[in-house]
Amino acid sequence: xxxxxxxxxxxxxxxxxxxxxxxxxxxxxxxxxxxxxxxxxxxxxxxxxxxxxxxxxxxxxxxxxxxxxxxxxxxxxxxxxxxxxxxxxxxxxxxxxxxxxxxxxxxxxxxxxxxxxxxxxxxxxxxxxxxxxxxxxxxxxxxxxxxxxxxxxxxxxxxxxxxxxxxxxxxxxxxxxxxxxxxxxxxxxxxxxxxxxxxxxxxxxxxxxxxxxxxxxxxxxxxxxxxxxxxxxxxxxxxxxxxxxxxxxxxxxxxxxxxxxxxxxxxxxxxxxxxxxxxxxxxxxxxxxxxxxxxxxxxxxxxxxxxxxxxxxxxxxxxxxxxxxxxxxxxxxxxxxxxxxxxxxxxxxxxxxxxxxxxxxxxxxxxxxxxxxx
Numbered sequence: 001x002x003x004x005x006x007x008x009x010x011x012x013x014x015x016x017x018x019x020x021x022x023x024x025x026x027x028x029x030x031x032x033x034x035x036x037x038x039x040x041x042x043x044x045x046x047x048x049x050x051x052x053x054x055x056x057x058x059x060x061x062x063x064x065x066x067x068x069x070x071x072x073x074x075x076x077x078x079x080x081x082x083x084x085x086x087x088x089x090x091x092x093x094x095x096x097x098x099x100x101x102x103x104x105x106x107x108x109x110x111x112x113x114x115x116x117x118x119x120x121x122x123x124x125x126x127x128x129x130x131x132x133x134x135x136x137x138x139x140x141x142x143x144x145x146x147x148x149x150x151x152x153x154x155x156x157x158x159x160x161x162x163x164x165x166x167x168x169x170x171x172x173x174x175x176x177x178x179x180x181x182x183x184x185x186x187x188x189x190x191x192x193x194x195x196x197x198x199x200x201x202x203x204x205x206x207x208x209x210x211x212x213x214x215x216x217x218x219x220x221x222x223x224x225x226x227x228x229x230x231x232x233x234x235x236x237x238x239x240x241x242x243x244x245x246x247x248x249x250x251x252x253x254x255x256x257x258x259x260x261x262x263x264x265x266x267x268x269x270x271x272x273x274x275x276x277x278x279x280x281x282x283x284x285x286x287x288x289x290x291x292x293x294x295x296x297x298x299x300x301x302x303x304x305x306x307x308x309x310x311x312x313x314x315x316x317x318x319x320x321x322x323x324x325x326x327x328x329x330x331x332x333x334x335x336x337x338x339x340x341x342x343x344x345x346x347x348x349x350x351x352x353x354x355x356x357x358x359x360x361x362x363x364x365x366x367x368x369x370x371x372x373x374x
Contacts, residue, residue: 018062022071025061029054030078037083047083051075052111059115068116072109139310152195155188162188190233194266197259199331212256212338216249219282219289225254226261227280233262237269242281250289251361256335263328264293264354272297272351287360288341294353300345308345309333332356 033047055075059068080090162181166173173181220243227239261280268278272295281292300308309329329345336343336356343356 014063018067021061022058022067025054025057026071026074026078029075030082033079033083044079044083048079051079056111056115059111060119065113065116068111068113069109072111152192155191159185159188194233194328212253212335214251214253214339217252217254217257219243219248219250222250222252222254222257223261223280223282223291226258226265229258230262230265234266234269236274237265238277239265240277240279242279242283244282244284248284248289248360250358252339252358253335257339257358260332260335260356261291261293263332267328267354268293268295268297268352271295284360285357288357289360290355290357292353292355294348294351296351298351299347300352305345305347309343 029050033050036046036050037044052075055068055071058071062068077090081088162185166178166181170178223241223243227241230239231237265278265280272278276296279292279294281294283290283292309332332354333343336358339358341356341358343354346353346355
């Protein structure tokens with residue numbers, strides 16, 4: 001019912017809403033003050049406090065300073081008219097009453113002004129934060145579009161070039177050369193498929209709303225499914241997995257988090273040393289589930305660490321179609337942030353390391369760890 005009222009044309013009009021809120025709260029305050037006045041004869045302090053509270057509520061739920069100021073004056077007159085002897089008559093001449101009501105009016109006015117000022121400051125801060133968020137989203141969107149054009153154009157160009165060479169030189173090519181060219185086309189096509197899956201993952205996050213639909217998922221199953229999907233795509237890759245021995249449930253969108261793990265493992269494979277194992281470890285720290293993917297490659301240049309998740313094509317380390325990192329890492333950051341987590345990149349003594357965490361939602365004790373290889 002309240003939502004239906006908020007959506008009406010009448011309620012959306014500021015003046016009508018302010019009048020309705022003022023009358024409603026003052027009516028409730030008067031109804032509450034009546035029984036209080038009966039049990040505290042000739043004592044208007046408790047009644048005055050009720051009306052001051054009503055002024056606070058009016059200042060909180062109306063727009064501008066005027067409603068709170070008007071409510072302050074009306075409240076003062078209500079106390080004098082309904083709860084001060086002689087009743088139903090305005091009388092500010094009795095001994096002590098002028099000072100009492102002047103103090104009440106002053107307190108009410110100051111309270112109303114302070115509340116309205118705080119609300120206005122809060123509104124300005126919220127608008128500023130919203131503008132900053134929109135600017136950040138626009139920057140990420142622009143970087144993502146640049147990354148898409150870069151990471152998709154390169155394999156497409158490769159596929160067109162190889163297929164054209166295959167058609168034009170079909171008679172002169174040896175069987176081994178043909179097989180190698182077809183294999184290159186297949187690899188580029190699989191890379192394009194991976195990019196499409198990334199884009200579909202992002203569309204699961206609603207536009208303009210960074211929240212995702214989360215449900216409790218077993219950590220071990222999510223990691224296992226991500227590793228299996230990664231191995232189907234890259235059968236030669238070696239992955240060492242380290243996960244907590246205890247059964248851990250994490251609130252998440254499992255499909256999106258699996259995509260993050262796959263992106264980071266592929267990044268470790270292509271930019272690290274493909275012949276060396278990729279290490280995927282998970283542990284619980286400060287009521288968060290942490291995931292760490294590391295390789296044994298050359299690491300990440302220091303100048304690229306600060307912008308590696310921006311989705312900029314310049315963060316790629318090679319022009320090879322399999323070496324573009326922009327879109328994949330940008331999507332990883334988008335997904336992890338939508339889950340309320342954080343992600344960062346760094347270097348180990350030998351190789352790069354990506355770490356992200358997800359909130360658990362409830363306290364989880366330290367857990368034992370088990371290891372297995374894929």
